[in-house]
Amino acid sequence: MIRAIFTVIASMTLVVVAQASEGYAIPLKHVSVDLSDKAALYRGALTFQAQCATCHTAKYMRYGRVASDLHLSDDQAKALLPPKLKLGDEMVSFMPADYAAAVFGVEPPDLSLIARVRGSDWLYTYLTSFYADPTKRWGVNNAIFPDVNMPDVFAAQQGVLEPVYTDVKMPDGSTEKRLSGLKPPVIPGSMPHEEFNSMVKDLVAYMVYMSEPAKMQRMAYGPYVLGFILIFTILMFFLKKEYWRDIKKPQS
Incomplete structure (x- = not known):
C-alpha cells in the first residue's frame, strides 16, 4: 500500500516536472535558495530596488517588514528606502502605472507573489535568458517567455546573449528556424559571468x-x-507502558 502511494506521488511529480519544462526552447536552470542567508537576501533587495522597482510594484510587502526580517541596521534600511518614503510604506513602483502602460503596452505586473506562481528556477532562467532579436521593440527576446514586452534590464551587466537557431522540418516538408540555445554575447557585459549569476541568484x-x-x-x-x-512522543510511549504494565493479556 505504502509503495503504491509513493509510486503515485512520484508519477505526479514527474508529470509536473515534464509540464514545467514543456515548450521551452532551453531547459530551466536550477538555482538553490538559502533563506537563512540574510546578507544574500539584502543584496537581492538592493538589486530589486535598483532594477525591478523602476517599473514593478511589490505592494504586498513593506520596507519595514524587510528591515525587520533581515535584521537590517539603520544605515542598511536607509539604503533600501527610496526618497520620501517611510519604513511603513508599501513597495510601490517608481513609474506611474498609466505611463508604464503607455510605454510597454501593458501595466507591468506586481511581483510580490511571482516566485510562488513561477518558481525560483523559472525566475532565474528568465532573468538570464534574454537574447538579441532586432525584430522586437526593445531589440531583445526571451528564451522561455517569447515575445515578452520587457527590455533586458541586465544587458549592461551580462551583455546581450546571441541566439542559436536550428532548422526544424515541418509536416508540409518546409523548414522553420527555431531557437535551440543561447551563446555568449559578442560584446561582454560589465560583470564577469560568475559575478552576474551570483547577483541574479541573490535577486531570485x-x-x-x-x-x-x-x-x-x-x-x-x-x-x-x-x-x-x-x-512528547517519548513521554507518551513510557506513559503507555506504565498504564498497561499490570494489564494481563486475556487467555485464549
Whole structure:
C-alpha cells in the first residue's frame, strides 16, 4: 500500500516536472535558495530596488517588514528606502502605472507573489535568458517567455546573449528556424559571468522570500516544534507502558 502511494506521488511529480519544462526552447536552470542567508537576501533587495522597482510594484510587502526580517541596521534600511518614503510604506513602483502602460503596452505586473506562481528556477532562467532579436521593440527576446514586452534590464551587466537557431522540418516538408540555445554575447557585459549569476541568484532568493516572508519564521520555529514532538512522543510511549504494565493479556 505504502509503495503504491509513493509510486503515485512520484508519477505526479514527474508529470509536473515534464509540464514545467514543456515548450521551452532551453531547459530551466536550477538555482538553490538559502533563506537563512540574510546578507544574500539584502543584496537581492538592493538589486530589486535598483532594477525591478523602476517599473514593478511589490505592494504586498513593506520596507519595514524587510528591515525587520533581515535584521537590517539603520544605515542598511536607509539604503533600501527610496526618497520620501517611510519604513511603513508599501513597495510601490517608481513609474506611474498609466505611463508604464503607455510605454510597454501593458501595466507591468506586481511581483510580490511571482516566485510562488513561477518558481525560483523559472525566475532565474528568465532573468538570464534574454537574447538579441532586432525584430522586437526593445531589440531583445526571451528564451522561455517569447515575445515578452520587457527590455533586458541586465544587458549592461551580462551583455546581450546571441541566439542559436536550428532548422526544424515541418509536416508540409518546409523548414522553420527555431531557437535551440543561447551563446555568449559578442560584446561582454560589465560583470564577469560568475559575478552576474551570483547577483541574479541573490535577486531570485529575495523574490522567493518576498513571496512568502512568513516562511522564514516557520523555518526558525521548525526545529523547536520537531524537538517538542519527539520529547512528547517519548513521554507518551513510557506513559503507555506504565498504564498497561499490570494489564494481563486475556487467555485464549
